[in-house]
Amino acid sequence: MKILITGGAGFVGSSLARLFRAHMPESRIVVFDNLKRRGSELNLALFKKEGIEFVHGDIRCQADFTALDGSFDLFIEASAEPSVHAGTGGDCNYLFDTNLRGTFHCLEFARKHCEAMVFISTSRVYSIPDLLSVPLVEEKSRLAIADQEQLPVGLSALGISEKFNVSRYRSLYGATKLASELLIQEYSNSFKLKALINRCGVISGPGQWGKTDQGVFSLWVANHFFGRKLKFTGFGGEGKQVRDLLHPYDLFTLINKQSAVLAKHAGEVFNVGGGLGNSVSLCEYTDICREVTGKTIDITSVAETSAVDIPYYVSDNSLAQSVFGWQPEKCVSDIVTDIHDWLKRNSSQLEEIL
Numbered sequence: 001m002k003i004l005i006t007g008g009a010g011f012v013g014s015s016l017a018r019l020f021r022a023h024m025p026e027s028r029i030v031v032f033d034n035l036k037r038r039g040s041e042l043n044l045a046l047f048k049k050e051g052i053e054f055v056h057g058d059i060r061c062q063a064d065f066t067a068l069d070g071s072f073d074l075f076i077e078a079s080a081e082p083s084v085h086a087g088t089g090g091d092c093n094y095l096f097d098t099n100l101r102g103t104f105h106c107l108e109f110a111r112k113h114c115e116a117m118v119f120i121s122t123s124r125v126y127s128i129p130d131l132l133s134v135p136l137v138e139e140k141s142r143l144a145i146a147d148q149e150q151l152p153v154g155l156s157a158l159g160i161s162e163k164f165n166v167s168r169y170r171s172l173y174g175a176t177k178l179a180s181e182l183l184i185q186e187y188s189n190s191f192k193l194k195a196l197i198n199r200c201g202v203i204s205g206p207g208q209w210g211k212t213d214q215g216v217f218s219l220w221v222a223n224h225f226f227g228r229k230l231k232f233t234g235f236g237g238e239g240k241q242v243r244d245l246l247h248p249y250d251l252f253t254l255i256n257k258q259s260a261v262l263a264k265h266a267g268e269v270f271n272v273g274g275g276l277g278n279s280v281s282l283c284e285y286t287d288i289c290r291e292v293t294g295k296t297i298d299i300t301s302v303a304e305t306s307a308v309d310i311p312y313y314v315s316d317n318s319l320a321q322s323v324f325g326w327q328p329e330k331c332v333s334d335i336v337t338d339i340h341d342w343l344k345r346n347s348s349q350l351e352e353i354l
Contacts, residue, residue, distance in 0.1 A: 001024055001026075001027040001028070001073050001074065002027065002028045002030075002070065002071065002072045002073050002074075003017075003020055003024075003027055003028070003029045003030070003072060003073065003074045003075075003076065004030050004031075004032065004068065004072040004074070004075045004076070004114065005017050005029070005030070005031045005032070005075075005076045005078055006031075006032045006033070006059055006075075006076070006077050006078060006079040006106055007032075007033060007059075007077070007078040007079030007080060007120075008030075008031020008032055008033050008054070008078065009031055009033035009035055009040040009041070009043045009044070009047075009054070010033065010037060010040055010078065010079070010082075011203070011205075011207050011208040011209065011215070011248075012078045012120060012203055012248060012251070013031060013033065013076070013078040013079070014031070014040075014043045014046075014047075014207060015205065015206075015207055015248035015249075015251075015252070016076060016078065016248065016251065016252055016255070017029050017031050017047070017052050018046070018050060018052070019248065019249060019252040020252070020256075021050050021051065021052055023252075023256070028053070029051075029052045029053065030052075030053040030054075030055060030068065030072070031047065031052060031053070031054050031055070032055045032057050032059075032064075032065075032068065032079075033054070033055075033056070033057070033079070034056070034057065034058040034059075034060075035056065037209065038209065038353060039209040039350075039353045040209075042349065043207075055067050055068060059079050059098065059102035059103075059105050059106055060097045060098055060101055060102050060105070061105075062105045062108065065105065065108075065109045068109070068113070070113075071113045071114065071115070072113060072114045072115065073114075073115045073116065073259075074114070074115065074116050074117070074118070074259050075106070075109075075110045075114040075116070075117040075118070076117075076118050076120070076255065077103070077106050077110075077117060077118070077119045077120060078120045079098070079102060079106070080098060080099055080102075080120070080177070081094055081095045081098045081099055081173070081176075082122075082173075083173060084124055084171050084173045084174070084308050085173075085306070085308060086172060086173050087172035087173065088171075088172065088307070088308065092172060095172060095173065095176060096176060099173070099176035099177060099180060100176050100179055100180065103119075103179075103180040103183055103184070104183065107183060107184065107187045107193070107195075110187075110193055110195065111187060111191045111193050114193075115194065116194040116195065116259065116262045116263070117184075117193060117194065117195035117196075118195070118196060118198060118255055118258060118259070118262070119180065119181070119184050119195060119196070119197045119198065120198055120200060121177050121178075121180065121181055121197050121198060121199045121200065121269075122173075122174065122177045122199060122200060123160065123199055123200065123201045123271070123273065123313055123315060124170060124171055124173055124174035124177060125166050125170055125174050125177050125178040125181065125199060126160060126164050126165065126166055126170060126174075126313075127165045127166055127167060127168035127169060127170050128168070128169055128170055128171065128174075128308065128310060129168050129169070130152065130164065130165040130168060131160075131310040131312070131313065132310060132311070133152070134152070134155060134311075134312055135148060135151065136311060136312055138240065139240075141240065141281055141283045141284050142240050142242050142280075142281035142283065142284060143235075143240050143241060143242050143281070143311055143312050144242075144312075145157055145159075145312070152164070152165070153165070156316060157276070158275070158276050158314070158316040158318060159244065159273075159275065159276055159279075159313075159314030159315055159316040160271065160313060160314065160315060160316055161271060161316040161318070161319070162199070162269050162270065162271050162319060166178060171308045173308075181197050181269065184197060184267070185197075185267045188266045188267035189267065192266075193266070194262050194263050194266045195262075195266060195267065196258060196262060196265045196266065196267070196268050196269075196270065197267075197268070197269045197270070198251075198254070198255075198258075198270055198272040198320075199269060199270065199271050199272060199315075200246065200251070200272045200273060200315075201243065201244050201245075201246060201271075201272070201273030201274065201313060201314070201315040202217060202243045202244065202245050202246065202273070202274075203245075203246050203247075203248060203251060204217040204218055204245045204246070204247070204335050204339070205218070205247045205248045205249070205330075205335055205338055205339060206338045206339050206341070206342030207248075207342065208339070209353055210222055217243075217245060217285065217335075218339055220282070220285060220286070220289055221289055221292075221293070221336055221339040221340055221343065222339070222343060222350070223297060224289040224290065224293040224295050224297055225293050225295070225340060225343045225344075225347075226343075226347075226351060227295060227297060228297065229297060229298045229299070229300065230286075230297060230298075230299045230300075231299060231300040231301060231302055232282055232283070232299060232300075232301050232302070233302045233304075233305075233306075233309075234302070234303075234304065234305035234306060234309045234311075235303075235305055235309075235311050236303050237301030237302050237303040238283065238301070239281060239282035239283035239286065239299075240281050240282070240283055240311075241281060241282060241309075241310075241311045241312065242279050242280065242281045242311070242312045242313070242314060243279065243280065243313055243314070244273045244274040244275055244276065244278050244279040244280075244313070244314045244315050245273075245274045245278050245279075245280060245332055245335055246272065246273050246274045246278065246315075246328060247274075247328070247329075247330035247334065247335050247338070249329070249330055250274070250328040250329055250330055251272065253326060253329070254272060254320060254324060254326045257324040257325065257326050258324055261324070265323070270317075270319055270320040270323070271315045271316055271317050271319065271320065272315065272317055272320055273314070273315025273317055274315070274328050274332070275314065275315055275316070275317045275327075275328060276314055276316075277328070277331070278328055278330075278331060278332055279314045280332050285332070285336075286299065288332060288333055288336050289336060292333070292336045292337055292340050293340055
């Protein structure tokens with residue numbers, strides 16, 4: 001099997017590349033990345049050691065794709081400007097060039113040189129005002145969906161499904177990803193490109209260079225490990241906002257299953273996340289970090305909430321489970337433990353970056 005992964009030196013892309021190598025040792029795996037994100041360059045030595053081909057290229061530049069040799073059975077499009085805060089300061093150029101023009105360039109390459117494609121999208125395509133209107137109740141350590149007879153379309157006790165509203169504003173970042181989804185569906189219809197869309201929630205695990213605006217759950221473990229301060233931000237500063245976490249291994253197992261039947265699901269959209277069983281508040285996550293690292297750090301509080309932040313998102317991944325016979329295997333404690341073990345193994349190299 002020949003696999004191409006754009007954004008392949010980033011957290012998600014590199015994790016998938018190494019998992020495909022481990023489980024399909026005879027496959028040709030090519031990663032394509034511009035190495036913009038600090039720390040991504042550290043993956044190059046690992047790629048070389050594991051026989052993963054690296055091409056230094058930028059999806060914003062269509063000419064860079066000419067460096068890719070041959071055709072591919074599977075194209076995983078994992079490149080992106082991933083921050084929900086991108087563009088909010090006024091400069092949208094990199095965001096739109098990467099997440100829109102870059103998607104177009106990837107699709108043009110895919111329709112000519114690739115048998116099938118999986119696009120890594122985001123839960124951030126769902127409309128912020130609708131997410132802010134999700135009926136919630138406050139529990140001791142988290143927010144939870146209120147138990148009431150009638151909930152909005154696409155919302156249940158399991159979380160947010162693919163039917164949830166996408167028709168109102170959702171952040172500049174979310175808009176670029178939704179626009180990319182629409183392009184993919186058009187290419188799937190017009191050019192018979194076998195491509196599907198995975199709307200991922202929070203993906204977290206070892207190898208992630210956590211930042212406050214993207215990768216905060218990895219940053220949370222790292223700051224416990226290195227003894228640095230943290231702060232609960234937004235929604236009163238109590239840390240009760242909730243997300244569901246997905247380990248890269250579970251994303252890999254899903255894509256592996258999807259690749260075998262992708263022709264049947266071209267143009268379709270699937271919510272992909274850890275689900276209700278892997279949902280956690282920052283408050284609860286802090287307790288797990290303390291238990292795994294054996295350290296307690298100072299955590300301050302900022303009550304003010306960002307304009308693009310939401311109090312609750314949990315993926316209802318029922319559709320992906322039923323269609324592909326898949327379910328996440330790694331729990332939140334597994335994710336924290338794997339991040340902690342990675343930090344221990346590479347602490348001197350990672351301390352400056354994290």
